[in-house]
Amino acid sequence: MTEQQAVISNKSPISAIWLLPVIAALIGLWLLFKSFSDAGIEITIKTTSAEGIVAGKTEVRFKGFPIGVVTDLDLTENLNDVMVTVELKNNTRRFLSENTLFWLVKPEISLSGVSGLDTVLTGNYFEMLPETGSQYVQEFEALTQPPPIAEDSPGLHVTLHAKELGSITHGSSVFYKQIKVGEVYGYDFSEDKSHIKIKLFIEEDYASLVKLNTRFWNASGIEMKGDLSGFKVKTQSLASIIGGGIAFYSPDIGDMTTKVEDFTEYPLFEGFDEARAGVVVLMDFPKNSGIKAGITKVIFEGVEVGLIEDFVYNQAKGGVTATVLFDPRLEPYLLSNMDFWLVKPSISLSGIANVDRLLSGTYVAFRLGDGEPIRHFDVLPAAPPLKYSEPGLHLNISADSINSLSFGAPVFYKNLKVGSIQNHILAEDQRSFNVHLFIEPEYMHLVNSSSVFYEQGGFEFSGTLRSFTVRSSPIEAIISGGVSFHTIDFDNGKTVANGHNFPLNNNLEHALNTETITLQVPNNYEFVEGITKINFGEKHIGTVKQISPSDDLQSMVLTIGYKADFKNLFKQTTKIWVVEPTLTSGNIAGFNALLGGSFFQVKPGTGAVKDDFTMLTKAPPNDADDPGLQLTLIADSGFGLVRTTPITYKKMVIGEIDALNYSKNGYSVEVSISIEDRFRHLVGLGSSFFVGSGFDVKANMQGMQVTTQSLESIVRGGIALFNDKADLTKPADEMDEYTLYANMSELLSSGREIQLRFEEVIAIKADAQVQYNGHVVGRVAKVELEQDLSATTLTVLINEDYPDLVRQSAKYWFVQPETSVAKVSNSIAYFIGNFISVLPGSGEMQTNFTGFIHEPALTSLPGGLNLTLTAADRGSINPGNPVYYRLIKVGRVLGVELNENANGVNVYINIYADKQHLVNNTTKFYNASGIKVDAGLFSGVQVDTESLETILAGGIAFATPVPTTAENLVETRVFPLYDGIDEDLKQLQPTLKKP
Amino acid sequence: MDTNVEAIITAKEKGLAQCPVCHLLVEIDNAKDNYCPRCDSKVYLRINDSIQRCWAWTICSLIAFIPANAFPIMTILYFGKGQPDTILSGIVLLLKFGMYPIAAIVFIASFVVPLAKIVGLFFLLYSLKNTSKLSKHQRTKMYRYIEIFGRWSMLDVFVVALLVALVEIGAVVEIVAGPGATAFGVMVILTIFAANSFDPRLLWDRETSNSMEQER
Structure with a gap:
């Protein structure tokens, strides 16, 4: 340890450490002072409810800025109120006067508004509105709602009078062009409690927008207006939808310059439209006017110009006197000679007039006039007719009824509105109406003496199977009805004068039927005036106008109006007959008549002009000199055919049926047809006709084929021309006769008629097919049973193209489906029904054959190699069984039958033509049917079959040990059929080449 | 034990001090500022003005x-609604919801511990100059606990900081830190400073300590 002398220096005399407590004390004092000086002013606020007020948390705010906090809550002594002690920042002292206002801000979400949304997060708070006053106050009473805007605050204060408050409330906005320019700050009843006074504050910047002529309306909610022409939705801002609001606008007319004083009073209108209507007019309404306050409008030329605001009963006149608010723009026209009248919607069975008014109800219309300006008018129950002095054309239309001819209904010319109906009054004879029609001056020239007037309906519908027309009138006419006219002849028509009389027709067609004929018809037909038509070809040319009994009451006389263009139709030999609809299971005849009822058909004639006819009940047969090629078809029956049924060739219409009549002997039907001239060459020697109605369905195992004639013929039936066997170089002559076949297969199988007799009763029907190897070669025309039921005789038609089928040795047999273990045979018969099969024969042609019940053995086919195998018995060999060579099918069994001596069986087989070189005279045939089982003690079991098919159905196999050469060609065509064959022979594999 | 302690010769008595950085034992002149001759760090016998600083x-x-x-x-804030909570009102809320253990944890960590720390420090500071019922050993142990547990009070601040940063589900739930969090954080940091500025060696200084204090 070494001791050393420390370096010595002088010690500072004063310790600086005592500065620290001094500083700390100073800071402490400062803090003390600060907290004292910051300590707020304690005030009390009396409020009715302490809802949401929490001591220490609930703030007092001014403009959202916290200036104090609730420190304590206490009830008043009488328990009615809550005393809230609040500590305010002490710099608010000077604002605490007797005028200072406090109110509690709570979140409020209601239909009329959302307010105090911030309190949801922060809790309720007091809002303070500082206001200087004369004395310092520390006790306040909270307001129940935000204070209204002070009435002396800068801006414009306006008082509105309203009938009811609507959804307007404190703070509802006032909009000008949808910009908020002020708000509602108060409302109260008027002194007499009859209406509401709403106090409005317009901000200073916008005060100039309010003028003396300004109109205020309630813009609360959504205003929706709709009528037939559409609807509109009008709203102010979303805020006003929710919170209610008032909007205003200042029209361009009226006092716009005078400065508006505070508390000027205005009415508050219920909506924009009401606000616009301004000029108050009194109107005396007639009895039963049906007007409604606030709904009934005054409409001028389709524009709403006024609204009935209110009405009082007018005992003196027996109606009501209404206060009507008119569009101010109309003010200069309110003169004493104006005519006002009521327009009422009407619905009747015959139509609806003024449908657009059904929605809006009765309205008031008027016509301008001159005179002194007045404010009191009489309203007429109906429109006064235009005076004849009014420029334009005034016409008088006599109508049977006034279906849609109400006042103001339009008059159309080619769907252009050219005038209107002014009035209608009952004619003097009390049977019709005189309708006063007014044509605008610029359209006067459209009317002349050849004009025809007709009722403008809604839709006009006319249709046949070939065409279909819908004609609609202008929408206006559909809705409000009206009258149209058509001027036929502009060149020769004479100008008409005011008051000219025209008849009113039901529709244009009737109007155009200016020519008439009379037709005598029997009593037992039903015709309808105005509906039953007369046709030329397929074209309507006229309508029955009038039906009256004949003089002797035995018949009726029809007056038929028709278009002048067809005047040449009605001559001396003209024939008119009736077409009636008939509905049968097989066909619909007179389809057009089904649509339009019975109608008349005209066949033009020659000779002198005639206007007096007698109706035929049936279409007359054709004459040779009628246009087109006239033919007569002889048919067994009418097949449901009707007049105008088309004749088609390759699915194109070439003519039509003119008439159907019984032949003279009554056994058949004569169908008169005419082929159009341009198709005349299509009918020649050998042409045939068949009824091509509807569908021709062919179905077999391979599929289905549907053949149809034209669509028209499906519906209407039709006759088809068949020319496959025709010689068109030899054209048909007028009035030639042809056979009409019932259908195409009858036509095809038409041919030789043979009698086929079966010595027992077989299940076959007429129309059953006659087939040769699956081809239809004829059909059964008739089935007759012997009287003792022992035999069946069929009349069979065999196609003339196959004469071999009616030769002496031809064989016919009956085929029906069979199901056996071996196979299903003749399954086709399940689909087409039992049928007759035929094998051609040779020798003389004959007409009487005997049919077999079973298929006769087929001994040979035209192609291939036909062989006969001789066997002791049939084994399981059946016709159709295969013939195998090395398990390949090379032929088939045609038939099996006993030989002539009955000591054996002949099996007829056919080797396919391309396989016949496999057979030569060394060939050995054996029966390959069944299973051959060899069982030996040591060799095991050997199962030997040809093929699965042969197990089931049997079959024949053969082996050819030696190649075919020129020497060993087949000669005898008769081979023995062995039961089996040596295996050795089977193993031989000679090369057999096709020659 | 006391006898042993009394017998210990302290570095202070020998005029020695350890460099707080490089731990070099140096001889110091207590009257002046001393610096480590090796690393030039300030060397002192006791934390400079420890008692004053700790007080402050x-x-x-x-x-x-x-x-x-x-x-x-x-x-x-749930859906924009919510009430600001202080620490104690939060604890009351937890108790109301029946989350007693959590309420206890929060109460102890966020209220009791900071308060105890402050009170404890005051007590320690006071006891330096006045006689105390607690022995020096007990007081040292007390200081150690104050230092160890005091920082856990910061947990509250972290929780608030994390919640504010993590829970931000648009308008559905939002957590906003309040001014209390800042004050709380400051308070915790200050207590940490206070605890660190206290030199527990002072507790063991002998009578001389008084004279040393007086020298300042």
Whole structure:
């Protein structure tokens, strides 16, 4: 340890450490002072409810800025109120006067508004509105709602009078062009409690927008207006939808310059439209006017110009006197000679007039006039007719009824509105109406003496199977009805004068039927005036106008109006007959008549002009000199055919049926047809006709084929021309006769008629097919049973193209489906029904054959190699069984039958033509049917079959040990059929080449 | 034990002092400032003006103790709502919620310990010049505890600092430190200074200590 002398220096005399407590004390004092000086002013606020007020948390705010906090809550002594002690920042002292206002801000979400949304997060708070006053106050009473805007605050204060408050409330906005320019700050009843006074504050910047002529309306909610022409939705801002609001606008007319004083009073209108209507007019309404306050409008030329605001009963006149608010723009026209009248919607069975008014109800219309300006008018129950002095054309239309001819209904010319109906009054004879029609001056020239007037309906519908027309009138006419006219002849028509009389027709067609004929018809037909038509070809040319009994009451006389263009139709030999609809299971005849009822058909004639006819009940047969090629078809029956049924060739219409009549002997039907001239060459020697109605369905195992004639013929039936066997170089002559076949297969199988007799009763029907190897070669025309039921005789038609089928040795047999273990045979018969099969024969042609019940053995086919195998018995060999060579099918069994001596069986087989070189005279045939089982003690079991098919159905196999050469060609065509064959022979594999 | 202690010869008696930095034992002239000949650090027998300084720091911490408890230490704002809490009101709140152990910890660490420290220091300072019921051994032990536990009071300040920094979930929860936290931190630091400025060797100085004090 070494001791050393420390370096010595002088010690500072004063310790600086005592500065620290001094500083700390100073800071402490400062803090003390600060907290004292910051300590707020304690005030009390009396409020009715302490809802949401929490001591220490609930703030007092001014403009959202916290200036104090609730420190304590206490009830008043009488328990009615809550005393809230609040500590305010002490710099608010000077604002605490007797005028200072406090109110509690709570979140409020209601239909009329959302307010105090911030309190949801922060809790309720007091809002303070500082206001200087004369004395310092520390006790306040909270307001129940935000204070209204002070009435002396800068801006414009306006008082509105309203009938009811609507959804307007404190703070509802006032909009000008949808910009908020002020708000509602108060409302109260008027002194007499009859209406509401709403106090409005317009901000200073916008005060100039309010003028003396300004109109205020309630813009609360959504205003929706709709009528037939559409609807509109009008709203102010979303805020006003929710919170209610008032909007205003200042029209361009009226006092716009005078400065508006505070508390000027205005009415508050219920909506924009009401606000616009301004000029108050009194109107005396007639009895039963049906007007409604606030709904009934005054409409001028389709524009709403006024609204009935209110009405009082007018005992003196027996109606009501209404206060009507008119569009101010109309003010200069309110003169004493104006005519006002009521327009009422009407619905009747015959139509609806003024449908657009059904929605809006009765309205008031008027016509301008001159005179002194007045404010009191009489309203007429109906429109006064235009005076004849009014420029334009005034016409008088006599109508049977006034279906849609109400006042103001339009008059159309080619769907252009050219005038209107002014009035209608009952004619003097009390049977019709005189309708006063007014044509605008610029359209006067459209009317002349050849004009025809007709009722403008809604839709006009006319249709046949070939065409279909819908004609609609202008929408206006559909809705409000009206009258149209058509001027036929502009060149020769004479100008008409005011008051000219025209008849009113039901529709244009009737109007155009200016020519008439009379037709005598029997009593037992039903015709309808105005509906039953007369046709030329397929074209309507006229309508029955009038039906009256004949003089002797035995018949009726029809007056038929028709278009002048067809005047040449009605001559001396003209024939008119009736077409009636008939509905049968097989066909619909007179389809057009089904649509339009019975109608008349005209066949033009020659000779002198005639206007007096007698109706035929049936279409007359054709004459040779009628246009087109006239033919007569002889048919067994009418097949449901009707007049105008088309004749088609390759699915194109070439003519039509003119008439159907019984032949003279009554056994058949004569169908008169005419082929159009341009198709005349299509009918020649050998042409045939068949009824091509509807569908021709062919179905077999391979599929289905549907053949149809034209669509028209499906519906209407039709006759088809068949020319496959025709010689068109030899054209048909007028009035030639042809056979009409019932259908195409009858036509095809038409041919030789043979009698086929079966010595027992077989299940076959007429129309059953006659087939040769699956081809239809004829059909059964008739089935007759012997009287003792022992035999069946069929009349069979065999196609003339196959004469071999009616030769002496031809064989016919009956085929029906069979199901056996071996196979299903003749399954086709399940689909087409039992049928007759035929094998051609040779020798003389004959007409009487005997049919077999079973298929006769087929001994040979035209192609291939036909062989006969001789066997002791049939084994399981059946016709159709295969013939195998090395398990390949090379032929088939045609038939099996006993030989002539009955000591054996002949099996007829056919080797396919391309396989016949496999057979030569060394060939050995054996029966390959069944299973051959060899069982030996040591060799095991050997199962030997040809093929699965042969197990089931049997079959024949053969082996050819030696190649075919020129020497060993087949000669005898008769081979023995062995039961089996040596295996050795089977193993031989000679090369057999096709020659 | 006392006898042994009385028998100990102190460095002071020999006029020796240890350099507080390099621990060189040097002979010093108590009348003047002494510096270590090796490292030139100031060498003193006892901490310079230990009693005065300790008095001053302790008084400062006592002054700081008042705002530390009077002002709110932090405000927890749930959805913008919240009430500032002082240390004691926070403890009351914890007791209200039934969190007694935590309330006890907070009470001891944030209130009892700083207060005990200040009071203890005053007691020690007082006992230097006046007779005390406590022996020198007991008082030394007391000083040691004051020094060791005193700094744990800073825990409160750390907690507040951490919470303010960590809990900041937008408008949902926000913690704002109050002025009390600052005062509290200052108070704790002041007590640490006070404790450090106290030289426990003074407790063991003999009668001469009085005369030494008087020399100042």
